[in-house]
Amino acid sequence: MVEHEYTKEIVCPHCGHEFSDSWEYDEESGEIECYECGLKFNYSRNVSVDYSTWFECPDVEKEHDWGEWSCRLI
Numbered sequence: 849m850v851e852h853e854y855t856k857e858i859v860c861p862h863c864g865h866e867f868s869d870s871w872e873y874d875e876e877s878g879e880i881e882c883y884e885c886g887l888k889f890n891y892s893r894n895v896s897v898d899y900s901t902w903f904e905c906p907d908v909e910k911e912h913d914w915g916e917w918s919c920r921l922i
Contacts, residue, residue, distance in 0.1 A: 858880070860882040862882060865883060873893075
C-alpha cells in the first residue's frame with residue numbers, strides 16, 4: 849500500500865501512479881479508478897488560501913520615497 853497525503857497530484861495508493869490530470873476532478877472528494885492498475889480508491893482535495901495586500905498612493909504621478917513601505921512625496 850502506498851500512502852500519499854498533501855501531494856500536488858492525485859496518487860494511486862495501490863501502485864503509486866500519479867494522475868497528471870488531477871485538476872479535472874472537480875469534486876472535493878470521490879472514488880476513482882486508477883489508469884495503471886485498475887483498482888479503485890478514494891481521494892479528497894485539500895484547499896489552501898493565501899492573501900496579498902498593498903496600498904495605492906493617491907499621488908502616483910509624482911516622485912516618491914518608497915522606503916519603509918511609506919508613501920511620502922519628495
